[in-house]
Amino acid sequence: MLHRLKQLAPLLVITIFVGAIWLLVRELKHYNIHDIRSAVEQIPAWRLWAAGGLTVLNYVLLIGYDYLAVRAIQHPLSLGKISLASFTGFVTSYNFGALLGGTSVRYRLYSAWGLTAMEILQLILMLGTTYWVGVFALAGVVFLSRPFPIPASLHLPFSSVQPLGGILLAVAIVYASLTLIRKSPIRVKGIELRLPSTRMTLLQLAVSAGDLLLVAAIVYTLLAHNLTIGYGEFLGIFLMATVTVVLSHVPGGVGVFELVILTLVASPSSAQILAGLLVFRVIYYLIPLFFAVILMGLHELSLNRGLAQRTLQQANRWSAAIAPLILSWCTLLAGAVLLFSGATPIVTARLGYLQQTLPLPLVEISHFLGSLIGAALLVLARGLQRRLDSAWWLITGLLSLGILVSLLKGFDYEEAILLGIILLALLLSRRQYYRKGTLIHDRFSLPWAATILSIVLCSLWLGLFAYRNIEYSHELWWAFTIKGDASRFMRGSIGAISVVLLFSFAKLTSAQRPQAHPPTTDELALVRQLVTASPVTSTRLALLGDKSLLFNPQQTAFIMYGIQKRSWISLGDPVGAEADRAELVWQFRELVDLYDGWPVFYQIRPENLSIYLDQGLTILKLGEEARVPLTEFELSGGKRRKLRQAINHCEQAECEFTIIPREQVPAILPELKRISDDWLQSKSTKEKGFSLGYFDETYLSQFPIAVVKQRGTIIAFTNILEGADKEELSADLMRYDQTAPPGVMEYLFVKLMLWGQTEGYAWFNFGMAPLSGIESRPLSPVWNRTANLIFRYGDHFYRFEGLRSYKEKFDPVWTPKYLAAPGGLALPQILRDLVALISKPHTDSIRRSHDGPLG
DSSP states (O other): OHHHHHHHHHHHHHHHHHHHHHHHHHHTTTOOHHHHHHHHHTSOHHHHHHHHHHHHHHHHHHHHHHHHHHHHTTOOOOHHHHHHHHHHHHHHHHHHOIIIIIHHHHHHHHHHTTOOHHHHHHHHHHHHHHHHHHHHHHHHHHHHHSOOBOOGGGOOSOSBSHHHHHHHHHHHHHHHHHHHHOOSOEEETTEEEOOOOHHHHHHHHHHHHHHHHHHHHHHHHHHGGGOSSOHHHHHHHHHHHHHHHHHHOOGGGTTHHHHHHHHHHOOSOHHHHHHHHHHHHIIIIIHHHHHHHHHHHHTTSOOOSSHHHHHHHHHHHHHHHHHHHHHHHHHHHHHHHHHHHHHSOOOHHHHHHHHHHSOHHHHHHHHHHHHHHHHHHHHHHHHHHTTBHHHHHHHHHHHHHHHHHHHHHHOOHHHHHHHHHHHHHHHHTGGGOOBOSOGGGSOOOHHHHHHHHHHHHHHHHHHHHHTTTSOOOGGGGGOOOTTOHHHHHHHHHHHHHHHHHHHHHHHHHOOOOOOOOOOOHHHHHHHHHHHHTOSOGGGGGGGGSOSEEEEOTTSSEEEEEEEETTEEEEESSOEEOGGGHHHHHHHHHHHHHHTTOEEEEEEEOGGGHHHHHTTTOEEEEEEEEEEEEGGGOOSOSGGGHHHHHHHHHHHHTTEEEEEEOGGGHHHHHHHHHHHHHHHHHHHTOOOOOSSSOOOOHHHHTTSOEEEEEETTEEEEEEEEEEOGGGOEEEEEEEEEOTTSOTTHHHHHHHHHHHHHHHHTOSEEEEEEEETTTOOOOTTSOHHHHHHHHHHHHOHHHHOHHHHHHHHHTTOOEEEEEEEEEOOGGGHHHHHHHHHHHHHSOGGGSSOOOSSSOOO
């Protein structure tokens, strides 16, 4: 149910947005677009400069939110890094909403600076809570001390803000009291959240109150010459609008904020109030966004030698992580500007010059192309966030054309300058966009789709508002005159909507990109040479042929991997020369990055962890691998009594152990196939793949087979994996007949270990016991405590603890095995992909296609 509500949330936001726009239309029905333009020009210059100065002061104060949150989680991050995260986080959050903006930027930056996913989650929750509680506390105090009536047109259940103030203040007091009373963490679905101290809470509320007072002062500075109320009265109206915006979740409160202000101030000149609010959005929202864009673009410049170069190279690591994200939003903004420009009339002062210098067909074509380009930029912006090379080429081309058509359709030099700045930033950050693939195959989230739809709807409303005094007729579609702004709006809107609909249709009907190639015969031959030289027996699983292969340029090492959705999962560490492993991991990471995937390394060994930590991956302990030292293995003593009983029982049942050499294996394969099919049927299961062996005649023919015969008939078998230099011995595919006596597998294992001991092997590898050896302590990560819980109480379903107990009978040495993967919100999906890949029937494990990525 909760998942469904989350899916419907963007639709609810759109509904609120549309409702606010409709109410705005009703509020401004007596004004036109020219009145608003005139009102903007009448704002005194000193008020603009004062608003700009207060904006700078406010963004400096906003650093306090992040600073206090970082200190609350006790992380020693420098003030410079906190300031960068705060500025870019708030700018993008104000312009594009918390989900698409601030949260994404902060996660990218803070994770790159060493904060764990849990620390970032706590930080983001603390930021949101601080802001919400600060709004509620200040609004509650103001509403109670200086109440004002609520117009009936808002249809709220109370006529004054005083009851609302009591509710809001009560919420803030409850939260502050909770931090005073509760010292232990709050646990929600296994996630532990610590409340800040009371002192820290009071500091956070002070920052929030200062923030709100400053923003209210900025808006009041721009509106005061058209108001009959003082700052104290206006503060209550501003807080009412802020509370409404917070509850609506509309990005930037577009439409909602303006509606509440216009309704409550009751000014005789709504057009002048709206003009001041538009200027406020430019000063407080858009100008800081352009500074962020320039910051992200400048780091790509070829720098001069000296201190400036070293300083900017240090900043490069910060900006590279968020440049594609910010530029994707700026592209979204550029598309919105082109659509809004196409929906509004040409500036009157430029009409005469336009008529004298440009032919009408050129103006008409330019206007129509501007709307098409705007719509195309909306749908392509997502590609920049995914760092797609094709999106970069298309968007730079469209921006270049957009600059030209902006000048040709009405000398919109302001619009052309904006597009030029974004184009320059894109050109400077060219190397950030290297991933292959097409945008058609990329997944659009509901927030992205909702944002695009909101911009298109806002563009339509703006045009309908601008031309509402023009009576509609069919002739308007074919009217071509220099003053035919309404006709151009209608044609451009249809073109823009067509672009969005065609893109949506292409996504719905496009086929998914194939995922991987099976290994070739030559690749398997090379793999056979490399695994034969490896002391680790699990590397022989590459010979199954169900995994793709990636070789280093010298072909001295390889990685075997499978693909499940976005997860590119490597089985184990790179196989081959130790000196080549780190570089091959980077090569694999770059290949995965080209296709916007998640690099995952499954069952890696502890001695190689530093390689994956250098990649910035999260390390999770999967369990422990059981290895029996054969030089110490013996059957004497009380601990081995049950093993001796199993051996005696099988020998009394006339069982005997035999090693079938590799050359003789093809002759017994039909009999082994019968036993395997019988075993699968008795277990009601199917063959698995990837990290497990399955019955395949080509695969089994490459190894000697250990068999147990009863009166000359094979009743159990396993293929033998032999490590180089007799370092390790292991058994892979283990099957037995239903007629086999109890304890036949213990008999097979013991005989094989004794044979390996005689042959001089050092270890017998029993494989991994999943989730074993993972400690659960109060300060352990959520993964450790969850895994420990499943291990202890999930044995009825998964036999995790039973598997470890079985292997414990042989007194093995337990060695930890790990998973290296991106952390955070991607981790649950990666774990699901891993389980799906292992459980997938081996016949479907690789899709044969010439369009997938080459291994």
